[in-house]
Amino acid sequence: MTPTALAPIALSPAVVVFDYGEVISREPGPADRAALLSRARVSPEQEAAFWREYWAHREGLDQGTHSIADYWSAVAAGLGTEFSPIDVHELWAIDHRGWLSVDPGTLAVLHALQAGGTRLALLSNAGADFSGWLRHGSFAPLFERVFVSGELGLVKPNADIYEHVIAELGIAPEEFLFVDNRAENVEGARAVGGDGHVFTDAAGLERWLRGLTAV
Numbered sequence: 001m002t003p004t005a006l007a008p009i010a011l012s013p014a015v016v017v018f019d020y021g022e023v024i025s026r027e028p029g030p031a032d033r034a035a036l037l038s039r040a041r042v043s044p045e046q047e048a049a050f051w052r053e054y055w056a057h058r059e060g061l062d063q064g065t066h067s068i069a070d071y072w073s074a075v076a077a078g079l080g081t082e083f084s085p086i087d088v089h090e091l092w093a094i095d096h097r098g099w100l101s102v103d104p105g106t107l108a109v110l111h112a113l114q115a116g117g118t119r120l121a122l123l124s125n126a127g128a129d130f131s132g133w134l135r136h137g138s139f140a141p142l143f144e145r146v147f148v149s150g151e152l153g154l155v156k157p158n159a160d161i162y163e164h165v166i167a168e169l170g171i172a173p174e175e176f177l178f179v180d181n182r183a184e185n186v187e188g189a190r191a192v193g194g195d196g197h198v199f200t201d202a203a204g205l206e207r208w209l210r211g212l213t214a215v
Contacts, residue, residue, distance in 0.1 A: 006108050009209050010116035011177070015169050016209070017189075018143075019156075019180040020124035020134060021099060023199045024106050028098030036094050039087070046079060053078035062125040064150040068092050071127075092129075100133065105202025109209065110142050123147045123165055123178070125156050125185075145169060156180070157188025166192070177212070179205060 018024060028036075042050045057074040060066035066074070069088050076083045083091065113120055122134060122143045128150035135146050147165050154161035166176050173193025180186050186196035197208045 004108075006112035006206065008116035009109070009112045009118060009206075009213060011113070011118045011209065011212055012116075013119075013171070014175045014177050014212075015119040015121055015171055016113055016177045016179065017121045017123050017165060017169075018106075018110070019178075019182075019185065019199070020122060020126065020130075022181040023179055024102055024110075024122075024139065025099050026101040026103050028095075029101070032094070032098035036091065036098065039090050039094055040075075040083070041081075042079070049079060050075075059125075059155060061127045062149045063155045064128055064153050068127065068129060096129065099130075102139065103202060106199075106205065107139060109202055109206050110139065112206070113209070114142055119144060119169075121145045121147065121165065121169060123149075123156070123161070125149045156182075156185040157191075159188065159192050162189050162192045162194065166194070 037047060037050060040050060053075045056078065057066070057071055061068070061071040069085070072083050072088045072091055110120065120143050122145070124130065124134060124147070126134070126148055128148060131146070131148045131151060134140065134148060140146065145168060147168070149155045149161065152161065152164065154164060162176070162178070166173055176189060176194030178186060178189035178194055178196035179199050180196065181199045183198045186198050189196040197205060199205055
């Protein structure tokens, strides 16, 4: 069902900066996860170890210090196995597709902000391989700027990535409003003088944003 269009949300001169993963996008579903485990030839007994290794090496990929091949090699080593170059290509494609589903509720909030004349930007901890999707997907025109950690060599929640975004947007720190599903990333935004919201669902996000219009 298509969400009903929301009333505009006007927050100028603030800029609302959105994370991508599990805020605009949905987390990979059971079928996505099963496809990745199957291609990695992971037994049921290894599943917990696989996901531990999957996340343990993600920061290097997100910061751009590890290539895609480096990342999957590290995951394999943690599992006591090896992935061939062909394995890596397929694992990358399956993993990439798993993060492409979008949340219609969040998108409705984004359009309400745009309708209210609120400036929008995107800041994602993601490998550089996601930059094309983030800059040229159907939602990309909603954002005046897209910042990808793997291109910047900086990652959330370090202060330098928020300071870079604030400088590039030409705003004061108090005009920086950040939406992320991880509390530590929102705290990072607050630490440099901004404010933020820990995303759990679109309804909660909308309530927070509309609350700011009443301040």
